[in-house]
Amino acid sequence: MRLFDAHCHLEEEAFDEDREEVISRAIKSGIIGIVTSPIYPEDAEKALSLFRDHQVVKVSIGLDVAEYGEDDEVEKTIQLILDNVDDIVAVGEVGLDYRVASRGGPDKDRQKEVFRRFIRLAKELDKPLVIHSLWAQRPVLRVLDEEGASRVVLHAFGGKPDDIKFAVERGWVISIPTNVVRSENIRRVAECTPVEVMVLESDSPVLAPNPRERNEPANIRVSLTYISKLKGYCPEDLASITTDNARKVYELWDPV
Numbered sequence: 562m563r564l565f566d567a568h569c570h571l572e573e574e575a576f577d578e579d580r581e582e583v584i585s586r587a588i589k590s591g592i593i594g595i596v597t598s599p600i601y602p603e604d605a606e607k608a609l610s611l612f613r614d615h616q617v618v619k620v621s622i623g624l625d626v627a628e629y630g631e632d633d634e635v636e637k638t639i640q641l642i643l644d645n646v647d648d649i650v651a652v653g654e655v656g657l658d659y660r661v662a663s664r665g666g667p668d669k670d671r672q673k674e675v676f677r678r679f680i681r682l683a684k685e686l687d688k689p690l691v692i693h694s695l696w697a698q699r700p701v702l703r704v705l706d707e708e709g710a711s712r713v714v715l716h717a718f719g720g721k722p723d724d725i726k727f728a729v730e731r732g733w734v735i736s737i738p739t740n741v742v743r744s745e746n747i748r749r750v751a752e753c754t755p756v757e758v759m760v761l762e763s764d765s766p767v768l769a770p771n772p773r774e775r776n777e778p779a780n781i782r783v784s785l786t787y788i789s790k791l792k793g794y795c796p797e798d799l800a801s802i803t804t805d806n807a808r809k810v811y812e813l814w815d816p817v
């Protein structure tokens with residue numbers, strides 16, 4: 562079995578006590594690759610120092626949408642991406658979050674302005690984008706399309722069938738999180754997503770199959786079993802397909 566966790570946050574404090582054990586459990590359950598996506602500059606530095614030459618864990622650098630109003634944080638993040646371009650596999654997670662806007666965070670226009678900067682940067686550097694979209698699936702797709710983004714991972718995507726179709730037509734990848742086992746909305750996304758553009762993610766430490774537990778990459782096994790049944794695939798086949806999709810979008814063909 563070859564599995565890939567296309568998105569999580571292993572540098573977070575939640576893993577400070579037992580990070581190595583979490584990674585060994587992931588490897589034991591068949592995971593051959595993990596992309597961790599720090600969303601604050603200090604976490605990006607931590608992730609790079611932990612995983613710069615790691616065999617299994619790869620780093621992508623992004624910024625929490627709630628920070629898009631802070632020029633300092635935006636500039637620091639861009640600089641970190643530029644300084645570490647050879648050590649990262651993607652730009653993100655970046656995107657739009659209209660729930661944050663509705664709660665006094667950066668407004669929609671400001672969010673779009675910063676999001677566009679990250680999309681252009683990823684294009685310049687020829688890196689894929691890991692995309693966050695909350696209450697803003699359609700606006701995210703529109704901005705990505707206007708900017709001509711081509712390599713895209715829509716992380717924990719909660720869009721409607723039309724949105725999924727829009728993404729699939731552009732060859733963008735849809736990442737199904739482990740809470741698919743308990744979220745009706747995510748289950749619908751999994752149903753509508755062709756396996757040719759599907760990857761699996763844990764989004765650890767959040768979105769666990771059991772909402773009372775800390776999530777970890779090994780739980781991809783749980784969502785794999787669930788999605789295999791949903792799509793009528795044998796788990797080994799779905800594991801290979803989604804793993805190859807992830808390795809392709811992140812250009813991680815080398816080890817294993």
Ligand SMILES: [Zn+2]
Pocket residue numbers: 568569570598654716764
């Ligand atoms: Zn995340």
